[in-house]
Amino acid sequence: MAVVGLQNEIERFQARTPRSQEMQAEAVKWLPGGNSRGLNQDPNPVFIERGEGHYLYDVDGNKYLDFVLNASSMIMGHANPIAVEAISDQAERGTGWVGPNEAAVRLARILCERVPSLDKVRFVNSGTEATLNAVRAARAFTGRHKIAKFEGAYHGSHEYVQVSVKGSPDPVGPDGPAAKSEFPGQPPSILQDVVILPWNDLEGCERALRRNADDLACVIIEPVASTLGYAPGRPGFLEGIRDLTTQLDMLLVFDEVQTLRMAPGGAQELLGVVPDLTAMGKFIGGGLPAGAFGGRDDIMALYDPRDGGPVIAHAGTFNANPLTMAAGEATMLHLTPDVYDRLNGLGEMIRAKLRAVFDELDIPAQITGIASFFSIHFNSEEITDHEVASRDDGELRKALGLGLLNEGIMLGSTICTLTTESEVDELVDTTRRVVQRVRG
Numbered sequence: 001m002a003v004v005g006l007q008n009e010i011e012r013f014q015a016r017t018p019r020s021q022e023m024q025a026e027a028v029k030w031l032p033g034g035n036s037r038g039l040n041q042d043p044n045p046v047f048i049e050r051g052e053g054h055y056l057y058d059v060d061g062n063k064y065l066d067f068v069l070n071a072s073s074m075i076m077g078h079a080n081p082i083a084v085e086a087i088s089d090q091a092e093r094g095t096g097w098v099g100p101n102e103a104a105v106r107l108a109r110i111l112c113e114r115v116p117s118l119d120k121v122r123f124v125n126s127g128t129e130a131t132l133n134a135v136r137a138a139r140a141f142t143g144r145h146k147i148a149k150f151e152g153a154y155h156g157s158h159e160y161v162q163v164s165v166k167g168s169p170d171p172v173g174p175d176g177p178a179a180k181s182e183f184p185g186q187p188p189s190i191l192q193d194v195v196i197l198p199w200n201d202l203e204g205c206e207r208a209l210r211r212n213a214d215d216l217a218c219v220i221i222e223p224v225a226s227t228l229g230y231a232p233g234r235p236g237f238l239e240g241i242r243d244l245t246t247q248l249d250m251l252l253v254f255d256e257v258q259t260l261r262m263a264p265g266g267a268q269e270l271l272g273v274v275p276d277l278t279a280m281g282k283f284i285g286g287g288l289p290a291g292a293f294g295g296r297d298d299i300m301a302l303y304d305p306r307d308g309g310p311v312i313a314h315a316g317t318f319n320a321n322p323l324t325m326a327a328g329e330a331t332m333l334h335l336t337p338d339v340y341d342r343l344n345g346l347g348e349m350i351r352a353k354l355r356a357v358f359d360e361l362d363i364p365a366q367i368t369g370i371a372s373f374f375s376i377h378f379n380s381e382e383i384t385d386h387e388v389a390s391r392d393d394g395e396l397r398k399a400l401g402l403g404l405l406n407e408g409i410m411l412g413s414t415i416c417t418l419t420t421e422s423e424v425d426e427l428v429d430t431t432r433r434v435v436q437r438v439r440g
């Protein structure tokens with residue numbers, strides 16, 4: 001679609017963000033590209049001064065209704081008094097020591113009681129560490145060195161999962177997708193030890209898994225593919241992967257770093273498929289850096305230091321630190337089953353209302369997502385894999401994102417416990433207005 005209004009949105013955005021531009025000029029002197037996140041906002045990033053409730057406030061005095069929510073982790077919004085109180089109370093009593101703390105035991109219990117696959121958990125400080133340790137546990141438990149992951153799937157930034165993260169637009173051959181390096185100098189052994197699976201193609205997965213069955217420790221999978229716009233797999237796909245891994249004696253690892261927010265017991269509860277190991281992160285630390293991995297007792301026993309020491313030594317200066325544990329516990333206690341139902345109901349409402357807007361404007365678009373996630377694709381083909389997902393109207397996407405920022409909305413993929421129908425309508429009505437404006 002011809003996006004006549006893109007340049008206008010860029011100019012408006014630049015006029016609204018002079019202080020952010022000054023900060024970015026300073027930032028690039030000290031940080032490559034100006035930041036330490038996976039962020040490359042064009043024409044410039046927005047420097048945030050503070051967050052409160054559903055809103056972020058930038059250094060230029062602009063206010064944004066936030067649907068990014070720190071990549072879905074601020075499930076109760078920003079500076080929620082429940083988390084702030086827990087953090088302040090704990091901060092006054094110290095933020096770290098080597099010995100255990102009670103909040104960690106309570107948070108572990110909450111997770112194990114809610115998430116079907118968890119008999120035991122260990123805490124780390126990010127989703128990256130959670131998936132790193134989950135696949136290591138699978139290798140140690142099975143005594144096999146290879147892992148399988150899906151093409152285009154993101155599981156954090158450690159070596160074993162930084163393979164074929166960028167979905168390839170190439171059609172997949174009979175041997176499945178080739179393992180593709182994400183950056184120069186990646187050890188060739190990594191490319192040999194990570195088997196890449198085709199999303200939504202159970203027969204292709206079966207061929208690849210059987211070919212590598214003697215060496216494969218596990219399959220790591222997001223139960224709902226976040227990089228495809230939170231589109232669940234085809235009916236039977238996840239169940240098929242569960243059956244295959246059981247048959248072939250491999251472990252199934254769910255990356256629930258994002259999807260845990262779909263239900264008290266995560267996507268595994270909502271979708272009814274239970275893995276052997278689960279990696280978690282994001283909101284479980286109440287807005288502080290957090291991660292956890294866990295699973296069956298016999299696997300997690302690898303970490304038990306009693307009786308002759310652990311099979312896998314796993315230390316971490318800030319693992320289960322009392323500050324994160326206190327914030328995490330307070331947050332999890334607030335997230336009762338009713339709260340998840342409410343979030344998921346609002347997610348359904350956003351998806352339906354956004355769909356209606358694009359239908360009304362006759363723009364080829366589709367809205368995917370599940371539970372409290374939503375995603376806009378400027379492509380009307382069913383999003384089954386990365387080849388399809390890569391066909392998108394990039395100009396319209398950029399114009400919509402900037403146009404929404406100019407109207408005080410940060411477009412992301414999810415909502416928080418503070419979202420009501422009024423915030424949903426603000427997003428939907430503003431989207432309609434911006435799309436009408438940019439298409440001229």
Ligand SMILES: Cc1ncc(COP(=O)(O)O)c(C=O)c1O
Pocket residue numbers: 071125126127128129131154155156157222226255257258281282290291
């Ligand atoms: C599915 C998934 N796995 C793992 C990670 C890594 O988590 P973190 O950024 O906390 O290292 C992310 C982060 O966005 C994620 O979305």
